[in-house]
Amino acid sequence: MSANCDELEVSVWRGDRLSGHFEVFHVPAQDSQTILDVVSWIQQNLDATLSYRYACRVGMCGSCAMMVNGVPRWTCRTHVKKVMNGNKLEVAPLRNLPVIKDLATDMDPFFDKWIAAEGLHHPTKTRDEPIETINPDSTMRAEANAGIECINCSVCYSACDTVAGNVDYLGPAALQRAWTLFNDAKDSGQNAILEAVSGAGGCHNCHSQGSCTVFCPNELNPMKAIAELKKATTKSFFKKRV
Amino acid sequence: MIRKHRAHPLWFAYALHRLSGLALALFLPAHFYILSKALTQPESLDNFLTLTESPMVKLAEFGLVFLLAVHFLGGFRLMAMEWLPWSDRQKTFAAVAVAGAFLVSGLFFLRVV
Numbered sequence: 001m002s003a004n005c006d007e008l009e010v011s012v013w014r015g016d017r018l019s020g021h022f023e024v025f026h027v028p029a030q031d032s033q034t035i036l037d038v039v040s041w042i043q044q045n046l047d048a049t050l051s052y053r054y055a056c057r058v059g060m061c062g063s064c065a066m067m068v069n070g071v072p073r074w075t076c077r078t079h080v081k082k083v084m085n086g087n088k089l090e091v092a093p094l095r096n097l098p099v100i101k102d103l104a105t106d107m108d109p110f111f112d113k114w115i116a117a118e119g120l121h122h123p124t125k126t127r128d129e130p131i132e133t134i135n136p137d138s139t140m141r142a143e144a145n146a147g148i149e150c151i152n153c154s155v156c157y158s159a160c161d162t163v164a165g166n167v168d169y170l171g172p173a174a175l176q177r178a179w180t181l182f183n184d185a186k187d188s189g190q191n192a193i194l195e196a197v198s199g200a201g202g203c204h205n206c207h208s209q210g211s212c213t214v215f216c217p218n219e220l221n222p223m224k225a226i227a228e229l230k231k232a233t234t235k236s237f238f239k240k241r242v
Numbered sequence: 243m244i245r246k247h248r249a250h251p252l253w254f255a256y257a258l259h260r261l262s263g264l265a266l267a268l269f270l271p272a273h274f275y276i277l278s279k280a281l282t283q284p285e286s287l288d289n290f291l292t293l294t295e296s297p298m299v300k301l302a303e304f305g306l307v308f309l310l311a312v313h314f315l316g317g318f319r320l321m322a323m324e325w326l327p328w329s330d331r332q333k334t335f336a337a338v339a340v341a342g343a344f345l346v347s348g349l350f351f352l353r354v355v
């Protein structure tokens with residue numbers, strides 16, 4: 001085999017918050033190679049100044065997401081072979097977030113919105129009280145169980161065109177977190193959550209385009225969670241009226 | 243622009259709903275204007291109505307009925323998604339809405355030609 005067949009042509013975004021461009025690198029192809037392997041290889045062998053972010057390398061921490069050939073993906077679990085375009089790859093920082101440098105984005109807006117959506121624990125008990133037993137078969141627990149698999153990777157947030165069009169929109173991950181806690185018997189924040197998700201940047205902004213659900217690497221369904229929040233907020237609106 | 247992250251059925255369903263809504267919003271004022279002529283200038287309405295015999299206008303009518311049907315059925319799809327118990331068959335529902343719109347507008351077209 002010629003050397004060229006075994007070589008990937010990788011365009012990598014280089015730049016900062018204000019400007020940037022794609023830089024092409026040639027990377028040897030290997031079996032079972034992931035996008036993160038490719039990016040690390042470039043940083044270790046060709047340009048030590050390349051900035052990117054990762055931690056667990058096994059799809060648990062949610063820190064390695066990037067745009068790969070135009071779609072958001074968790075790079076540590078994305079095989080090059082599955083997404084390659086000929087022998088070309090394009091790797092860019094996540095969409096809808098400010099770039100810090102190269103492939104690393106500023107995740108602050110993403111996490112600030114978790115808080116804004118009341119995606120934080122509202123305790124029901126103190127440490128002195130006995131631990132509550134939870135029935136794993138209840139419908140509400142099933143909803144919450146589906147939602148806790150989120151790894152905060154921001155792939156859905158980058159896929160969402162409503163986020164792109166409205167900087168105040170809380171986005172799929174924060175809203176699906178809110179829905180998860182809404183169903184959690186150990187959380188007392190139901191009213192605060194409904195209040196937080198029905199405001200100007202809340203769940204009613206969602207156009208049900210479903211890109212969040214299509215791209216979520218952990219197969220969560222934020223679109224469904226948001227539809228359920230719409231239902232819950234509307235129900236509580238009419239309850240308050242009567 | 244159809245970028246890669248948009249190339250999936252529910253995004254197309256969204257785009258179709260938005261575009262049909264916009265197109266209908268543009269069409270409605272013209273529609274009411276022509277209708278108002280029945281009261282103000284009946285002769286000019288009659289003149290206009292003879293136009294509707296032309297095949298081009300019939301094709302355009304097919305388009306209008308399609309827009310109306312797809313917007314109507316797509317709206318029901320969204321209401322079902324947001325109000326009925328969740329179903330994972332959202333892509334199927336979107337496809338059914340588009341197929342239904344073709345059926346309605348196709349039948350209309352066959353009746354007028």
Ligand code: SF4
Binds near residue numbers: 159172208213
């Ligand atoms: S379904 Fe809603 S949250 Fe998900 S990508 Fe679409 S607009 Fe964004």
Ligand code: SF4
Binds near residue numbers: 151155176218222
């Ligand atoms: S919902 Fe999915 S895509 Fe969104 S942050 Fe959580 S794991 Fe990532």
Ligand code: FES
Binds near residue numbers: 057060075
């Ligand atoms: S490095 Fe942790 S999810 Fe990819």
